[in-house]
Amino acid sequence: MSDKTVKAAVATSDGIHCDLHFGAAKNVTVYVLEDGSGNFRIEGQRAFPDTSGYEGCGGGCHARNEEFLQEVCQILRDCQYLLVVKIGPFPSRILLRSGIEVLEQEGEVRELLSVLYDYINRNRDK
Amino acid sequence: MGRIVQEAKYTCALGAQQTVLGIERAVPVIHAGPGCSSRQFAYMGPGSGYQGEGYTGGGQIPCTNSSQNEVVFGGEKKLGQLIDAALQVMDADLYVVLAGCTAGIVGDDVKQTARNHAAEGKPVIGVDTAGFRGNNYVGHELVIEALIDQYVGDREPEVRKGLVNVFSVIPYQNPRWRGDLHEIKRLLTGLGLEVNVLFGYESGGVSEWQDIPNAELNIVLSPWVGLDAAKLCEKKYQTPYIHEPVLPIGLKATSAFLRRVAAALHMDEAAVEDFIAQEEARYKKYFVSLGDLFSDFASYLPYDAYIVSDAEYGVGAADFLTKELGMNVVSFYEFDEPDASAKQLVEQALSAAGEGLAQTLVVEGDNALIRADIAEKIAERKNKSLILGSSWDKELAEQTNSILVYYGIPITDQVVLSKTYIGYAGALTLIEDIYTGLFRKGMITNTTHGEDDAI
Structure with missing residues (x-):
């Protein structure tokens, strides 16, 4: 893998659309954005930890459980981006501390990654 | 860099x-x-x-x-x-x-x-x-x-005689903008005009903005801020404008300003002079009553003045302190950092306000550098000084035994509501605040006037 390769994890239910909230995603699909080509390939799915092992808030959401979030960070440690439809500020901050930039978007994965790719390319030499 | x-x-x-x-x-x-x-x-x-x-x-x-x-x-x-x-x-x-x-x-x-x-x-x-x-x-x-x-937007103006728009002070950046706009409106209304001041409690909110095209005249009351808006109105609505780069503070500047506005609108001279005479008479009575204080404390009166202000208020202050209080403006630190053409407008306004005033201009937006420069100049000149500054200059005033009047932002240990330093009324308040400074602790020695002198 080239050091300029970027990995983006996407919360998708059908592999075509980014359509899941962070709290609703049981797993993410990781895409590899190859340097220079503008193409990306699917690396595979990565499952989030089973939430039953972690204490949730009153509403049953695990997005504020730091232990759970650290596990997620570990799972996504080689990804630079995570695309989800929505995420709370707390998990977003924890992920960012591990170097994972969370982007809130809804739509076709192909289109979203293409915009992300353009952005990365534009800023590569800055 | x-x-x-x-x-x-x-x-x-x-x-x-x-x-x-x-x-x-x-x-x-x-x-x-x-x-x-x-x-x-x-x-x-x-x-x-x-x-x-x-x-x-x-x-x-x-x-x-x-x-x-x-x-x-x-x-x-x-x-x-x-x-x-x-x-x-x-x-x-x-x-x-x-x-x-x-x-x-x-x-x-x-x-x-x-x-x-x-x-x-x-x-x-x-x-x-x-x-x-x-x-x-x-x-x-x-x-x-x-x-x-x-x-x-684009509108066919329905010009109303006697209606003027005023482009002047900047809300909030200028701490006394509310009181200032009140005084501007009071003065122009006193002339018999209908006034869109556009901001503040006495404006009609958005309805005044909608009324902009209908004005007979636009008044730009600042060296550079608002000038482009007046030019835009001239282009869009054919509204003529007058540019008044000196914010009127005190009798001389205010009366002159009102006369120029009246002339631009071809107003009835007698009525205008009546209003001005009334205002001047009131102002003069208060001003003359200051005479006793001036003679009693002659040796304590500030002679040098340092103005830390944006262009709008600073030019007005330089004009007032020089012409009405007889002070010597050593430096006017202009902090709004105008571009080259705006700076030229400020210099022109200062030159018009008084001989040598343009040479006092220092364009600097960093109060730390301004403060250091003032301290150096006071130490060198050894004159009683007035600083028109801000809460950031308290220590400087104490160290140099100078009178400090809060003139610009930031003001963090004083509450400002309807106060104004402009026009006739505002100038009297400014005079009060300047000379009240004489009685600050440590300012006057060997008298019973100091606030800590127990009798």
């Missing part, structure tokens, strides 16, 4: 959110990162004499809180959602979208987004006030021009 400003006397162009708040029932909608808006408010709200949030200011200001997400994918969608939400929950007459640096760099089209989300009876306009476009003086200019362009 860039440098670090230790104590900035202004904020960035996004500070124009306070300009929007100066218009009754107008809401700023901020398209910028988290913190941008609240810092503007902290600086120009509590930092400007505790002026309060206003109708929809401070923590109520809607903001997109743009983040990396908007940098990568653009922020127009989120802005659109925010505008829709603001229209639903905030009851207002006008919504002004202001874009900060993130939106400016990414290239979001705020004007178009604003237009797309406007609704019946809920006008929305968009202005690019990215911080890198300039300071909040520039931001103020951008907003008033956008208001004329997008909100007032």
